[in-house]
Amino acid sequence: MSTTADTYANAFTQMLGIELPVICGAMYPCSNAELVAAASEAGGIGIVQPISLTYVFGYDYREGLRRIRELTAKPIGVNMLVEGSNATYRKRLEEWMDVSLDEGVRFFVTALGNPRWVVDLAKQVDGVVFHDVTNVKHAQKALDNGVDGFICVNNRAGGHAGEFTPQQLFDEIAPLGKPTVCAGGVGGHEHLREALDIGYLGVQLGTRFIASKEASVHDDYKDAILAAKATDIVLTDKISGVPVAVINTPYVERMGLKAGWLAKKMLRGRKTKHWMRTYYAIMSAIKLKKANHRGSGYGDFFQAGKSVESIDEVLSVADIFAELCPQ
Ligand SMILES: Cc1cc2nc3c(=O)[nH]c(=O)nc-3n(C[C@H](O)[C@H](O)[C@H](O)COP(=O)(O)O)c2cc1C
Numbered sequence: 001m002s003t004t005a006d007t008y009a010n011a012f013t014q015m016l017g018i019e020l021p022v023i024c025g026a027m028y029p030c031s032n033a034e035l036v037a038a039a040s041e042a043g044g045i046g047i048v049q050p051i052s053l054t055y056v057f058g059y060d061y062r063e064g065l066r067r068i069r070e071l072t073a074k075p076i077g078v079n080m081l082v083e084g085s086n087a088t089y090r091k092r093l094e095e096w097m098d099v100s101l102d103e104g105v106r107f108f109v110t111a112l113g114n115p116r117w118v119v120d121l122a123k124q125v126d127g128v129v130f131h132d133v134t135n136v137k138h139a140q141k142a143l144d145n146g147v148d149g150f151i152c153v154n155n156r157a158g159g160h161a162g163e164f165t166p167q168q169l170f171d172e173i174a175p176l177g178k179p180t181v182c183a184g185g186v187g188g189h190e191h192l193r194e195a196l197d198i199g200y201l202g203v204q205l206g207t208r209f210i211a212s213k214e215a216s217v218h219d220d221y222k223d224a225i226l227a228a229k230a231t232d233i234v235l236t237d238k239i240s241g242v243p244v245a246v247i248n249t250p251y252v253e254r255m256g257l258k259a260g261w262l263a264k265k266m267l268r269g270r271k272t273k274h275w276m277r278t279y280y281a282i283m284s285a286i287k288l289k290k291a292n293h294r295g296s297g298y299g300d301f302f303q304a305g306k307s308v309e310s311i312d313e314v315l316s317v318a319d320i321f322a323e324l325c326p327q
Pocket of ligand 1: 183
C-alpha cells in the first residue's frame with residue numbers, strides 16, 4: 001500500500017531525505033525551537049533562524065539545536081543571512097555554521113549575499129545549499145557560487161517579498177537547471193498543488209506556520225493573520241530598507257511605508273548603505289521582537305504574506321501538514 005510520502009516523493013525530498021516537499025521557512029523573530037522541530041517531525045523540514053534562536057529565544061546556539069534534537073530526530077535546516085558587511089556578524093555566522101555542521105545539520109538556506117563560503121563548508125560533508133532568490137540575475141550569481149537549488153520568493157510572500165508571480169519566477173529560473181521551491185502565498189493544499197503543477201519541486205511557507213499552535217508569538221499576531229485579507233498586506237521599506245510585507249494596521253499607517261529621503265540617499269551609497277542597513281536591522285530587531293512577542297500596544301507591526309487570505313484557524317503543525325499534503 002502506498003503512503004503519503006510515496007505520493008509526494010520527488011528529487012527534492014530525496015535530496016533532503018524528507019517525506020513531504022514542504023519547508024517551514026526561517027522567520028525572524030518567529031522561528032522558535034518547537035515550531036522548527038514540529039515541521040520536521042511532520043515530514044517536511046523546519047529551518048532554524050539563528051538570530052531568533054539566540055537573540056529572541058535566548059539559547060546558546062548549540063543548546064538551541066540540541067533542544068530541537070530532543071523533539072525530533074528528522075532532518076532540520078539552518079538559515080544563513082550571508083550579508084557580509086560587518087566583521088563581528090560574519091564571525092558569528094561562521095561560528096553558527098561550524099556548530100550546525102558539528103550538530104549534523106546538512107541543509108542550508110542562504111539569503112542576501114554571496115553563499116560561496118557556506119557552499120564550500122557544506123560540500124565537505126555532502127550538505128545541500130539552496131539560495132533565496134527573487135530574480136534570475138541573483139539566481140545565476142548564486143549558481144556560479146555553487147548552490148544546489150533555489151527558493152523562489154514571489155510577490156505574495158511574507159518577509160522580504162519578491163516582484164514576480166510564481167509562474168513568472170519559475171519561467172525565469174527553471175532554465176538554470178536546478179531544483180526550485182516556491183516561496184510565497186502558500187496557505188493550503190490547493191496552493192501547493194498549483195506550485196507543483198507549475199513545475200516547482202517543493203514549497204516554503206512562513207505565514208501559515210505563524211498561525212500554528214507551536215509558534216510562540218503573541219496571540220494578537222495570530223489573530224491578526226486570521227483576520228487579514230490579501231488586500232491588507234502592504235510593503236514597507238521602513239524595516240530593512242528593502243520591501244517587507246506587513247499587515248496594514250493603524251500603527252503601520254502612522255509610521256508610513258516609505259523610507260525618508262536621507263535614509264534613501266544613504267541606502268544608495270556604497271558605504272553608507274551598510275550603516276543604514278545595520279541601523280535598520282537593530283531598530284527592526286528590537287521593534288519586531290517586542291511587537292511579535294508582547295502583542296498589541298507595542299505597535300501592531302506584524303509581518304505576513306498574502307496567504308493570510310486562506311488562513312482562518314490556528315492549527316497544530318501536524319494538522320497544517322495533513323491539510324497541505326493529503327494522501
Ligand atoms: C515574519 C517573517 C519573518 C521572516 N524572516 C526570514 C528570515 O529571517 N530569513 C529568511 O530567509 N526568510 C525569512 N522569511 C521568509 C520565509 O522564510 C518564507 O520564505 C516566506 O514567509 C514565504 O512566504 P509566506 O509567508 O507567504 O508563506 C520571513 C517571513 C516572515 C513571514
